[in-house]
Amino acid sequence: MxxxxxxxxxxxxxxxxxxxxxxxxxxxxxxxxxxxxxxxxxxxxxxxxxxxxxxxxxxxxxxxxxxxxxxxxxxxxxSELSMEEVQELFELRALLEPRLLKASARHLTEVDYDRLSQILQEYSSELRAKHVRRWGELNTEFHKVLYQHARQPRAQAIVGGLLQECDRHTRLQLSLTGGMERAEVEHAELVRLCRSGKVSAACALLKTHIEDVGKSLRNYFEEHNKTT
Missing domain, CATH: 1.10.10.10 (Winged helix-like DNA-binding domain superfamily/Winged helix DNA-binding domain)
Incomplete structure (x- = not known):
């Protein structure tokens, strides 16, 4: 006692x-x-x-x-948000996440797709309402559900940490660079491709999706630094 x-x-x-x-x-x-x-x-x-x-x-x-x-x-x-940090984080995500999606996509169940659909609906609602706080949380959950059947626990743990570190960057990218509508469309397309068995196309889209978020943030920082 x-x-x-x-x-x-x-x-x-x-x-x-x-x-x-x-x-x-x-x-x-x-x-x-x-x-x-x-x-x-x-x-x-x-x-x-x-x-x-x-x-x-x-x-x-x-x-x-x-x-x-x-x-x-x-x-x-x-901490400061630096271009070097953004580049490293999103390069790592672009390397690891398509690999996890490739391993996980064919094992996604109807329950998983129902959850992904719910996330997309809430994501859309929160974007319209400009509830910034929820954007990063829903984005992280969306990606984790996609990768949950990869059976690669170390890579999944690393990606989980990267997604958490990117949360602030994601919110900035969505709110400051006009990426909201594009993110919504690309997330829906990822789900459609996985459901229809087009895993290679889904992985290619995911890689481009992550790289473009990183590029838009770096471009924002470069333009912001020119004006300050």
Whole structure:
């Protein structure tokens, strides 16, 4: 029995840390906290009415996701979105995701297609309503459902991390580069090709889809840098 209290306390800290991380992630992705913004542990602990321990754990989690950098003598700051980072992330996705789709597509069931259809319907609704927060979440779920039968757990874990890291980039791409309608059309076409057994065509479209998102973001950064 004496061991239960430390374990319970540890679990409580992890739960609080997850809630803090989720809220900070939302603010970063939604642009409330800009690149370079300093995240002060004391101020955050006061705001969330928690100790510094779960705040520190939350910041470490966000650092692992690439949203935050923890620097000596400066503490935690919101990471910058760089062209180099965008290029690396989307090049890795373009390499791995078509491979996963090829392995998974023929094993997708009617239940899977029903879920994909539901995601597309909600995606369309959220785009029309401009609910930015849900775009990245639905995009990530859509891709994960497509790849879930690949039976390549390491590659799937890597891609899961890449999709999470790309969440902020995806929202930026959709909202700032006019990619909403194109994403909607291409996602629907991916499902149609997989359902009709045209897996090679689906993989080719997926690769182009990912590469084009990366290109549009890099183009946006280049144009933005010219005007700043």
């Amino acid at each position: 004496p061991l239960a209290r430390p374990a319970q306390k540890s679990l409580q800290h992890r739960t609080i840390a997850s809630a803090v991380a989720e809220e900070l992630r939302r603010r970063i992705v939604d642009g409330e906290f800009k690149s370079g913004f300093q995240l002060r542990q004391d101020a955050l602990a006061t705001e969330f009415s928690v100790s510094r321990i779960p705040v520190r754990e939350a910041l470490m989690q966000l650092e692992a996701e690439g949203l935050v950098k923890i620097l000596p003598h400066r503490g935690a700051i919101v």
